[in-house]
Amino acid sequence: MINTEDFTKRLQQVIDYYGESASSFAEKIGVQRSSISHILSGRNKPSLEFVLKILSAFPEVELYWLLNGKGEFPSTKKAAAQNLSSITSVPSPSPKIEKEIESKINHDKTIERIVIFYSDGSFKNFQN
CATH class of the missing domain: 1.10.260.40 (lambda repressor-like DNA-binding domains)
Known part of the structure; x- marks a missing residue:
């Protein structure tokens, strides 16, 4: 109570x-x-x-x-x-940025996809 x-x-x-x-x-x-x-x-x-x-x-x-x-x-x-959810426009990551991210992560792993979820239930999917 x-x-x-x-x-x-x-x-x-x-x-x-x-x-x-x-x-x-x-x-x-x-x-x-x-x-x-x-x-x-x-x-x-x-x-x-x-x-x-x-x-x-x-x-x-x-x-x-x-x-x-x-x-x-x-x-x-x-x-x-x-x-984070108030970001209205998220540009597609450039190949240069993807390679930079991949180099900072374990070399035998690559990013398959990135998904951003918004508070209104929508989402944006970035996939190789």
Whole structure:
């Protein structure tokens, strides 16, 4: 069971971190302003759907940290993955770059393919 008082402190920390008002935060996660107000005041407990909406809208928030206070915020792993997935155009690697990569890797191994996955579920496949 989560401690509601501690959860509200962490929720407020998330809202402050992004520089949001309660209203704009509610809009970004797709809930009514009163839902945020009731949770922050301790009147209501957060639902699973509410928590999942936060995680979906703000990828740097880790579930375990939000619920239990253990872990880190903002999540450096998720932030790094988000930055990587924000690359919109990845040029095909040139033969020179491929050879350079191959020379730094074990000589009896060659790169067969490189796959880049994006947060929207799409991917780009580079294959010899």
